[in-house]
Amino acid sequence: MTVSVKICGLSTEDTLEAAICAGTDYAGLVFFPKSPRNVSVDRAAELATLARGRIAIVALTVDADDALLEAIKTRVAPDFFQLHGRESAERVAEIRRRFGTRIIKAVKVGSLDDIEASRVFEPTADIVLFDAPPPRAPDALPGGNGISFDWTWLAKAQPRPDFMLSGGLDPDNVRLAIATSCARSVDVSSGVERAPGVKDPDLIARFVRAAKHLEPVAATAAEEDRHGPHR
Numbered sequence: 367m368t369v370s371v372k373i374c375g376l377s378t379e380d381t382l383e384a385a386i387c388a389g390t391d392y393a394g395l396v397f398f399p400k401s402p403r404n405v406s407v408d409r410a411a412e413l414a415t416l417a418r419g420r421i422a423i424v425a426l427t428v429d430a431d432d433a434l435l436e437a438i439k440t441r442v443a444p445d446f447f448q449l450h451g452r453e454s455a456e457r458v459a460e461i462r463r464r465f466g467t468r469i470i471k472a473v474k475v476g477s478l479d480d481i482e483a484s485r486v487f488e489p490t491a492d493i494v495l496f497d498a499p500p501p502r503a504p505d506a507l508p509g510g511n512g513i514s515f516d517w518t519w520l521a522k523a524q525p526r527p528d529f530m531l532s533g534g535l536d537p538d539n540v541r542l543a544i545a546t547s548c549a550r551s552v553d554v555s556s557g558v559e560r561a562p563g564v565k566d567p568d569l570i571a572r573f574v575r576a577a578k579h580l581e582p583v584a585a586t587a588a589e590e591d592r593h594g595p596h597r
């Protein structure tokens with residue numbers, strides 16, 4: 367089984383290209399002004415031009431109103447909206463109906479009960495993404511905090527199997543996270559950054575290889591003569 371990978375909070379051409387070349391399946395663009403990963407609609411439209419048809423484009427919003435969703439839909443034309451706020455099941459259904467865009471609904475998991483409660487999103491969300499709750503600090507971001515939750519809860523609760531696992535993943539722990547939770551899709555943000563909001567192409571490549579169980583490619587001497595060193 368191949369695991370799908372989403373890299374969230376991409377904001378430059380270079381790191382988007384690195385994610386695509388590494389074999390990433392979903393590129394997350396964050397529309398949340400307080401985030402170091404925030405992109406404007408204009409910037410996102412530029413990045414989407416590079417990404418379209420090569421990687422699924424995910425527009426992440428937090429309790430967005432219809433005006434923002436409309437602007438993103440028109441200018442960016444994402445493949446998915448990721449709803450990362452307190453959107454109800456009714457609001458998820460309304461957004462899906464009104465905009466005709468597939469939905470990733472983020473659910474914050476502080477206990478096994480939160481996974482049980484997330485079943486309310488299964489009829490309308492195309493993917494339910496399980497993330498850790500943010501820290502209690504007043505200025506904490508709703509996501510991208512590098513915090514994980516107990517992955518065994520997912521194996522116990524057995525949500526719909528196409529869920530996406532998120533929260534505190536990195537190249538070193540993602541294999542264990544997949545093995546423990548039975549996730550078929552994983553999402554990462556700060557675990558592939560060298561500073562808040564600054565994605566690292568090497569960490570992106572390492573994360574994708576680890577999640578998809580791909581080994582680093584060792585070029586033969588003859589190949590290196592012909593094409594130059596691979597790394």
Ligand SMILES: O=C(O)c1ccccc1NCC(=O)[C@H](O)[C@H](O)COP(=O)(O)O
Binds near residue numbers: 450
């Ligand atoms: O990443 C952000 O800055 C962000 C801001 C506001 C809402 C959500 C945000 N990120 C959500 C994501 O999908 C992250 O990838 C997810 O929370 C995991 O982050 P991390 O633990 O840093 O890998």
